Amino acid sequence: MSEGKFALVYHPIYLLHDTDGHPERKERLTAILDRIESEGLDIEFITPKSATIEQVEAIHGRNYIDQVKAICERGGGHLDIDTILSKDSFDAALMAAGGAIAAVDAVIEGHRGAFALVRPPGHHAMPNRGMGFCVFNNVAIAARHAQSRDLEKVLIVDWDVHHGNGTNAIFYSDRSVLYFSTHQFPHYPGTGRMNDVGEDGAEGTNVNVPLPSGTGDEGYLMAYREILKPIAIEFSPDIVLVSAGQDPHKDDPLGGMGLTASGFAAIAGVVKEVADICSNGRVAAVLEGGYNLFAQAEAIVAQIRAFQGDVPDIHGFDPKVARRIDEIKSIHKVYWKCF
Numbered sequence: 394m395s396e397g398k399f400a401l402v403y404h405p406i407y408l409l410h411d412t413d414g415h416p417e418r419k420e421r422l423t424a425i426l427d428r429i430e431s432e433g434l435d436i437e438f439i440t441p442k443s444a445t446i447e448q449v450e451a452i453h454g455r456n457y458i459d460q461v462k463a464i465c466e467r468g469g470g471h472l473d474i475d476t477i478l479s480k481d482s483f484d485a486a487l488m489a490a491g492g493a494i495a496a497v498d499a500v501i502e503g504h505r506g507a508f509a510l511v512r513p514p515g516h517h518a519m520p521n522r523g524m525g526f527c528v529f530n531n532v533a534i535a536a537r538h539a540q541s542r543d544l545e546k547v548l549i550v551d552w553d554v555h556h557g558n559g560t561n562a563i564f565y566s567d568r569s570v571l572y573f574s575t576h577q578f579p580h581y582p583g584t585g586r587m588n589d590v591g592e593d594g595a596e597g598t599n600v601n602v603p604l605p606s607g608t609g610d611e612g613y614l615m616a617y618r619e620i621l622k623p624i625a626i627e628f629s630p631d632i633v634l635v636s637a638g639q640d641p642h643k644d645d646p647l648g649g650m651g652l653t654a655s656g657f658a659a660i661a662g663v664v665k666e667v668a669d670i671c672s673n674g675r676v677a678a679v680l681e682g683g684y685n686l687f688a689q690a691e692a693i694v695a696q697i698r699a700f701q702g703d704v705p706d707i708h709g710f711d712p713k714v715a716r717r718i719d720e721i722k723s724i725h726k727v728y729w730k731c732f
Contacts, residue, residue, distance in 0.1 A: 398435065398504060399434070400438075400506070401436045401439065401507070401697075402440075402492045402493075402495045402508070402509040403492070403510045406484055407510070409484070410481060410485035410512055411480075411481065415477055417512065417513065417514065421512065421684070421686065424690045425510055426510070428693070429693075432694050434694065434697055434698070437504070439507075442491050443484070444490035446458060448491075448534055451534060452533045453530070454520055457523075464478045465481070472522075472528065473524045475525065476524055476528070482528065485513065486513055489528070489529065492511040492531070493509050493538075493634075493677075494535055495509065496509040496678070497539045497634070500676065501675065505674065507676075508677075508700075510693075511531055514681045515533070515534075515636075516530065516532060516559055516560050516638075516681050517558055518559045525555065525558075532560060532634050533549075533563045539631070540569065545569055546569055546571070546628065547570045547571070549634045550574075550634070550635045551576070551638070552638060552657075553574075553638025554576060554638060555576060555580060555581050555640070556580075557572075558585065560572055561574065565591055566592050571628045573620075575617075577605075577606050580649070586601060587717075587724055600721070602620060603717070605714075607650065608641075608711065609643070609650070609711070610655065610656030610709070611714075613641070614708070616718060617660045617663040620725075621663065621667070622666065623729070624729050624731060626667060626731070627731050630671050630672050632672050632675040633664060635678035637678040637679060638681035639657065639683025640684060642689065643688075645683065645685050645688060647682070652692075654688075654691045654692045657695050657696050659705050661678075661696040661699035662705075665699060665700050665702075678700075
């Protein structure tokens with residue numbers, strides 16, 4: 394590995410997770426790769442290794458892992474109503490978790506950030522069930538891996554349009570992981586309310602920011618600057634992970650938000666600022682949703698440029714989001730001195 398470069402983690406097995414015309418399809422990745430190549434970004438490709446069963450078991454029950462494997466060995470089928478498995482999906486899912494792990498390793502070993510272009514995605518996956526196109530919770534597995542490498546405090550930032558209910562549930566009583574989510578509300582899966590703050594001594598380490606549909610660049614930036622940044626700096630993570638879903642893009646068919654590629658870059662810039670202040674610059678993103686092929690590829694290129702330091706300057710005011718921020722601050726001020 395050459396230190397200092399931005400790492401892009403990818404494996405061709407991700408294309409073998411065959412979903413047969415489903416929105417979460419292999420063309421999502423090929424479109425991103427084509428766009429990255431055409432832009433001539435300064436990156437280093439890293440080929441991951443498959444996650445071990447033990448690494449996946451840090452998050453998921455063995456019975457569930459065996460269930461996924463058995464469905465794939467039979468040639469595939471439905472894991473739930475909207476999550477499809479094919480014969481190669483178990484191997485692809487292990488490699489998706491392995492990709493998230495490789496991104497963590499890359500930033501520990503000196504890369505200037507990493508982005509794992511993986512599928513199937515993960516943030517809806519619960520300890521004992523997959524849902525919402527997700528099989529194994531890649532970012533949660535990566536968080537536990539980071540902790541196994543002595544990075545004790547992990548910040549997970551989730552900007553997918555859907556709330557990461559799996560990640561939220563997995564770390565709900567874990568003080569060592571700060572989970573921050575901006576998501577369209579109400580929207581699938583219906584979780585992620587403001588007062589879902591954690592439990593059993595971990596209150597305050599779940600920061601849910603439900604945003605009204607139509608929220609654009611200015612509103613998102615307000616949430617990241619006024620809620621994420623002060624809490625994250627006070628938490629002082631050893632590594633920052635991102636569940637990077639591009640479905641809040643204004644052109645996404647499954648979302649109703651108004652982010653542009655520049656908006657994604659600007660929020661990535663806030664996340665990078667936190668990593669630079671707290672985590673020696675260690676930031677690793679893992680692909681989640683995003684279903685407009687052009688918009689997703691454009692947004693990811695903008696994010697990679699932002700992680701490399703090219704951050705657009707976006708300012709503005711959204712009164713609806715300002716009210717939401719005030720509500721969240723009043724909920725979290727008992728947990729965080731910054732409010």
